[in-house]
Amino acid sequence: MIRDKVIFVNGKKVYLKPYSEKRLKQLVEVQAEIDAFIESNPQATFADIDTKERAKWWKKKADILWETDEPLKEEFFASEEFESSLLKDSEDFFLSYRVYL
Numbered sequence: 439m440i441r442d443k444v445i446f447v448n449g450k451k452v453y454l455k456p457y458s459e460k461r462l463k464q465l466v467e468v469q470a471e472i473d474a475f476i477e478s479n480p481q482a483t484f485a486d487i488d489t490k491e492r493a494k495w496w497k498k499k500a501d502i503l504w505e506t507d508e509p510l511k512e513e514f515f516a517s518e519e520f521e522s523s524l525l526k527d528s529e530d531f532f533l534s535y536r537v538y539l
Contacts, residue, residue: 453505457535468498
């Protein structure tokens with residue numbers, strides 16, 4: 439894998455994995471879990487979602503989208519300091535490469 443797409447998340451070096459159909463399928467599965475939770479809890483706000491639950495989903499997405507020199511534990515994602523917007527940016531970047539012929 440070419441490791442030239444690098445970001446720093448909470449000071450940790452993160453390599454962005456390239457697009458693949460397999461990774462897209464995995465990402466869709468995680469999003470389906472999130473969507474099912476939202477559907478079964480329509481009144482819940484972001485603040486109502488348990489920190490551990492959010493961390494679990496963020497970690498699943500990060501494991502699909504990122505490669506790191508050392509594994510990132512759920513505690514990393516549960517921290518109030520976790521820069522979740524960088525995970526969102528990574529997901530957007532990944533999806534922008536979806537169609538290529």
